[in-house]
Every structure is written in C-alpha cells, then in structure tokens.
Amino acid sequence: MSYTALYRKWRPSSFSDVKGQDHIVQTLKNQIVSGRIGHAYLFCGTRGTGKTSIAKIFAKAVNCEQPMDGSPCGECRTCKNIAAGASLNVVEIDAASNNGVENIREIREEVQYPPTEGRYRVYIIDEVHMLSTGAFNALLKTLEEPPSYVIFILATTEVQKIPVTVLSRCQRYDFKRITVETIVEHLKGLLETEQTQVEERALTYIARSADGALRDALSLLDQCIAFHYGEPLTYDLVLDVLGAVDITVFGNMFRAVAENRTRDCILALEEMVIQGRELGQFVIDFIWYLRNLLLLKSVDDPGGLLDMSAENQSILKEDSRLADQETLLRYIRVFSDLSNQLRYASQKRVLIEVALIKLTRPQMEQNLDSILQRILVMEKMLEEGVVMAPSAGTEPSKETASAPADREMTPAERITLPKGQLEDLNLIRSEWNKIIRELGGPIRASFRDTVVEPAGESCLTIVFSDQSNYMIGSRESTIAEIQGYVEDHYQKSIAFKARLRSGGERLDTIYVSDEELKANILMDITIED
Structure with a gap:
C-alpha cells in the first residue's frame, strides 16, 4: 500500500476534528441544527487553516442521513460517498485552472437538476479569486438566486481580489491563523498514534515555522520524520533538516x-x-x-x-x-x-x-x-575617556597627524606607463563611478571610495580603504562580474585584482606616458661624459 502524507491522512473528517476555528465551526453547526442554511458562503484566510476541509465537512453535514449535533455521522451511505469523492452532489472546482466563462456556464446548466441523493448540491470553488472578470459576472445571477437545493462555498486566500458584487451575496467567514500551542497539541496527539518519539522543543519550532498553517506544520513534520526515519526526532535534527539555526x-x-x-x-x-x-x-x-x-x-x-x-x-x-x-x-x-x-x-x-x-x-x-x-556610541566613548579620532575625509588621520608637516607639501609621484596600459587605466578611471553605479546592489555599496591602480599589461588593481568592503569586493564572483561588464560595454579584456590600502599609503600617484613626461620637462637635458 502506498504511503499517505500526514496532512492527507490526518485531514479532519468531522467538525470535532477541526483545530483552531471554533468560532466558524460553532456557527455552521448552529445553522445546520436550526435549519437556517445559507445559499452562498465565502471562506477567507491564509493557506492551511482548514477552509477546504470545513467546506467538505459542511457538505457532508447538510446531506447526512443521521446528523449528530450538526456534524455528519460519517457512517451513512451519503457521507461515505462524499468522503470517497464519489458523490455527484458535491462538486469541488479549482478556479486556478477552471477560471473561464465556459466553466461557470457549465455550473449554471448543472444547477437546474436536483440532487440524485441527499438534499443539497454543493459547489466548492477553491481559490475563487482566480476567476476571470467574465466568469465572476456569469456567476453573479446564479449566486444571488440559486435553486433551493444548491449551496455555493467559495474559498480564497486573497479576499481583496473578490468583486464587491460577489462579497455582498455571500456569508463571509474569516479563518484565523492557528496558534503555536494548538498546533503543538495536535502534533503531539497524532505522533502518539503514529508511535513516533519527538522532543517538545522540536514540535514548537515546527509549529512556529508553519506560521499559523496546520497543513504546513504537518508537511514539515513529515519531512523531518522521513529524513531521520526510525530515530527519535530531536530539536537539533529538526534544525538540521529545515536548514535553521540554533x-x-x-x-x-x-x-x-x-x-x-x-x-x-x-x-x-x-x-x-x-x-x-x-x-x-x-x-x-x-x-x-x-x-x-x-x-x-x-x-x-x-x-x-x-x-x-x-x-x-x-x-x-x-x-x-x-x-x-x-x-x-x-x-x-x-x-x-x-x-x-x-x-x-x-x-x-x-x-x-x-x-x-x-x-x-x-x-x-x-x-x-x-x-x-x-x-550614543560617541557619548559612551566619551564617558569611558576614549579619545575619538576624526573620520577619514574630514580631518587628517592619526598617521597623517603624526607625520612631518612637510609631507603634506610633497608633490605627487609621477610614474610612466606604456601607452596601452595608460589608455586602459584612464578609460576605467573615467568610467569607474558609472560602472559601480550600474552594477548596483552590494557592489555599489562596497566599492565606494575605491581607487583603480595599474597592475601590469591588461590588468588593474582595485584598492579598498575599508576592511569590510574589501572582504566583499575581493570575492572571485564580484571580480568576475566587473570584468564581464567591462568586456561587454567597452570591448576590453581587462583582468582585475583587489587589495587593501596599507597604512599611510598615498593614492594620488600621477601616471603619464613617456611622451607626456618629456613634454612636461621644462629644461634642457645634457649628457655628461
């Protein structure tokens, strides 16, 4: 016999099995007992909170031959046929794949015929917000004045997409997210029946991860049991399976x-x-x-x-x-x-x-x-007597302040480069801000205040001033992204490297070609014997 997933195996078959929706269950049971059954219901709520399950139970209850306190008996022929999906009087439609006008027209034709067994024909339309505008319009008249033996139950996770004209014709029921405590108690009960040992901490984490959806909790539990089949399910094992962190x-x-x-x-x-x-x-x-x-x-x-x-x-x-x-x-x-x-x-x-x-x-x-x-950080440092150094870009750093004053007046060093290397350097330097801006995301944030320096034939070095930015920018994937961008946009095959600026290093070196260097020398050169 094939294995049945826990969320299918433990799907509630009567109102007493439903967890966390007591306000809805009690209202529906009262309607059945008093005979005040509506013709159109709208079930709203997040996934896995019991909308479709309650719709099926309600369909059984209104057709049950021997209902007990508003709940289906589950033993009569009608209840068994509906549970097995063999009843022609309960039709479940997935609006995600049957969302056209033609599908609604078929329903309008079918409702003309009374039920072959039981008292009501029940149409359960799941994810009803997926219906097209034309389909909604086609449904309106039938939804407003259906035959006395027809009940519509519309279920949706996105009630804001339902037209107001449809909302006004339905009794609306909002399904709550199921609490962590309720989910844990339910999981405990079914695991006792399944004869599976589990830590309560593990169940609590699964319940919290399910985010109020009991079906999600059962699926996560099923996954964890399958991964560690035959072992007691511990908190650490759950973290391991779900990729979570302690x-x-x-x-x-x-x-x-x-x-x-x-x-x-x-x-x-x-x-x-x-x-x-x-x-x-x-x-x-x-x-x-x-x-x-x-x-x-x-x-x-x-x-x-x-x-x-x-x-x-x-x-x-x-x-x-x-x-x-x-x-x-x-x-x-x-x-x-x-x-x-x-x-x-x-x-x-x-x-x-x-x-x-x-x-x-x-x-x-x-x-x-x-x-x-x-x-607050500065106030704390002042209270502790820590002298705060000015940040880079506003005042000279400690290294600069302690350096000789004449260092500030030292002219930038001039270095000659071959013509091809200089062209590549000047091109990338002139376009550098544009490159990192268009690459965007982490590159734009991490590559601020970087300087491009020559590193040989068809190779450039990106110099970082910040350790944290360097750790991100020096990754192979990041460097490869920059190289690909340069090749695509400038048709230049240039390799890039990254390094961290050393303390006190100046980044104002001027690079020139041999011709420019000779043109800027303002004296005659004599060669002595």
Missing part, C-alpha cells in the same frame, strides 16, 4: 553586532553557509530574535509572549542590556528590508553581509535612527 547562534551574532565586531559577524555568517543553513530562514529567525529582545525591554511581564524556555529567557535578558529600544528598532528595520529583498535575490549571502555591515557601521546610513545610534 538560538545560541543568534545570541553570538547579536553580541557581535551590538559591539560593532564586523569581522566576527561575517565569519559567523560564513560558518552558517559552510554548514548549509538556509540564509532566508536565518534572516526570518533573527528578526524574531530581535523582536523578542525588543519585547523584553518594552513589556513589564513578557514571559507569555516570548515563546521560549526559562533558560533561554535568562540568556535573552543578558543580551537585552547591550542595546536600547531605538537601536533594536533600527536592527529590525534593516533586516525586515533585507527579508523583502531576499525573495528574488540571487546573491543572498552578499546582501546579508551588507546588512550586517550596516548594523555594525551606522555611519553608512543617513537616516535618523542611525544618527541617534552614532551619537
């Missing part, structure tokens, strides 16, 4: 960010990449971690809101002392923007690295919360 990693990452340790942040991300962790999931979970920190600082008794063990709460309390509420809000904003960018990004790792650099270097951003954080 909470201690978030703590280490947060402390590195709060203490402006950019290198440690990049290395921690590198370790996650090596372990094969899902970077998109890391971003989502790190936002959740920051949210917990913010709640801890903002709410008097956040225990019931944090959804974690007492041990982890004590660790979280220690971490919360490293940042104030405004700083946490900035962290959440940066990572929330990042989460939206990652959906369609091909270079997820680079985008995350840029976001981490933004968190540790608030001077990279010009918005208000970044400026406030920079002021």
Whole structure:
C-alpha cells in the first residue's frame, strides 16, 4: 500500500476534528441544527487553516442521513460517498485552472437538476479569486438566486481580489491563523498514534515555522520524520533538516553586532553557509530574535509572549542590556528590508553581509535612527575617556597627524606607463563611478571610495580603504562580474585584482606616458661624459 502524507491522512473528517476555528465551526453547526442554511458562503484566510476541509465537512453535514449535533455521522451511505469523492452532489472546482466563462456556464446548466441523493448540491470553488472578470459576472445571477437545493462555498486566500458584487451575496467567514500551542497539541496527539518519539522543543519550532498553517506544520513534520526515519526526532535534527539555526547562534551574532565586531559577524555568517543553513530562514529567525529582545525591554511581564524556555529567557535578558529600544528598532528595520529583498535575490549571502555591515557601521546610513545610534556610541566613548579620532575625509588621520608637516607639501609621484596600459587605466578611471553605479546592489555599496591602480599589461588593481568592503569586493564572483561588464560595454579584456590600502599609503600617484613626461620637462637635458 502506498504511503499517505500526514496532512492527507490526518485531514479532519468531522467538525470535532477541526483545530483552531471554533468560532466558524460553532456557527455552521448552529445553522445546520436550526435549519437556517445559507445559499452562498465565502471562506477567507491564509493557506492551511482548514477552509477546504470545513467546506467538505459542511457538505457532508447538510446531506447526512443521521446528523449528530450538526456534524455528519460519517457512517451513512451519503457521507461515505462524499468522503470517497464519489458523490455527484458535491462538486469541488479549482478556479486556478477552471477560471473561464465556459466553466461557470457549465455550473449554471448543472444547477437546474436536483440532487440524485441527499438534499443539497454543493459547489466548492477553491481559490475563487482566480476567476476571470467574465466568469465572476456569469456567476453573479446564479449566486444571488440559486435553486433551493444548491449551496455555493467559495474559498480564497486573497479576499481583496473578490468583486464587491460577489462579497455582498455571500456569508463571509474569516479563518484565523492557528496558534503555536494548538498546533503543538495536535502534533503531539497524532505522533502518539503514529508511535513516533519527538522532543517538545522540536514540535514548537515546527509549529512556529508553519506560521499559523496546520497543513504546513504537518508537511514539515513529515519531512523531518522521513529524513531521520526510525530515530527519535530531536530539536537539533529538526534544525538540521529545515536548514535553521540554533538560538545560541543568534545570541553570538547579536553580541557581535551590538559591539560593532564586523569581522566576527561575517565569519559567523560564513560558518552558517559552510554548514548549509538556509540564509532566508536565518534572516526570518533573527528578526524574531530581535523582536523578542525588543519585547523584553518594552513589556513589564513578557514571559507569555516570548515563546521560549526559562533558560533561554535568562540568556535573552543578558543580551537585552547591550542595546536600547531605538537601536533594536533600527536592527529590525534593516533586516525586515533585507527579508523583502531576499525573495528574488540571487546573491543572498552578499546582501546579508551588507546588512550586517550596516548594523555594525551606522555611519553608512543617513537616516535618523542611525544618527541617534552614532551619537550614543560617541557619548559612551566619551564617558569611558576614549579619545575619538576624526573620520577619514574630514580631518587628517592619526598617521597623517603624526607625520612631518612637510609631507603634506610633497608633490605627487609621477610614474610612466606604456601607452596601452595608460589608455586602459584612464578609460576605467573615467568610467569607474558609472560602472559601480550600474552594477548596483552590494557592489555599489562596497566599492565606494575605491581607487583603480595599474597592475601590469591588461590588468588593474582595485584598492579598498575599508576592511569590510574589501572582504566583499575581493570575492572571485564580484571580480568576475566587473570584468564581464567591462568586456561587454567597452570591448576590453581587462583582468582585475583587489587589495587593501596599507597604512599611510598615498593614492594620488600621477601616471603619464613617456611622451607626456618629456613634454612636461621644462629644461634642457645634457649628457655628461
């Protein structure tokens, strides 16, 4: 016998099996008991919350030969036929693939005939928002005045796309996201029946990852059990299967960010990449971690809101002392923007690295919360008696200040280059800002304040002044992207290298050709014997 997925095997067959939608279940049962059954229903809500399951149970209940307190008995011939999909009186239609006017016309023709068994013909139209405008218009009249034996149940995840004319003809029921506690209790019960051992921490993480969708939770659980078949399902195994990260990693990452340790942040991300962790999931979970920190600082008794063990709460309390509420809000904003960018990004790792650099270097951003954080950092340094050196580009650095005064007056060095190398250098230098601007994304952010220097025949060096930017810009993939752009747009095959500027190094060297050097010498040259 073939294996049946958990979400299909454990699909509710009666109202009592439905979890987390008590307000809808009770209303529908009352309608059946009192005989006040409507002709059109609209079930709205996110995926996996029970819309189609309740629609099928309702179809069985209105046709059941021996209903019990508004629920189908599940034993009569009508209930069994509907459960097996063999009843002609319950028609389930997928509007995503049957969204034309012709499909609705078929329904209008069918509703003229009364049911062959039971009392009602029930039409369940799933993802009804996918119907075309013409199909909606064709459905309106039938939806408003159907025969007494016809019930329409429309299900959708995007209610805002339903025309108002349709909404006004239906009883609307909004399905809630199912709570983590409800999902965990349900998973516990079915795993006892399945005779599978599992840690409660593992179930809690699965339930939270499902984001309120019970079907998603069952699919994730199925995946984890299959990967570690025959073993007790532990929290670490779930993290391994789902590509997620343990909470201690978030703590280490947060402390590195709060203490402006950019290198440690990049290395921690590198370790996650090596372990094969899902970077998109890391971003989502790190936002959740920051949210917990913010709640801890903002709410008097956040225990019931944090959804974690007492041990982890004590660790979280220690971490919360490293940042104030405004700083946490900035962290959440940066990572929330990042989460939206990652959906369609091909270079997820680079985008995350840029976001981490933004968190540790608030001077990279010009918005208000970044400026406030920079002021707080300076105040803290002043309190500790740390003398702050002026930033590059405003005042001379420490090396420059300690250098002899006449060094400022030393003219730039002139170096001669072969004509071909000089042409390549001048071309790229003149177009450099345009190149990094059009490449955009991480390159545009990381290649600011870079200088292009010659490095031999058909080769140039990109000189970085910032260590963090150098770590991103020196990657082979980044260099290859620049080389490809230059070759496509300038028909030049130029190799690029990257290096970090050494302390005190000047980057104002003037490169000239032999002819230019001779033309600029304003004296006669005599050769002595």
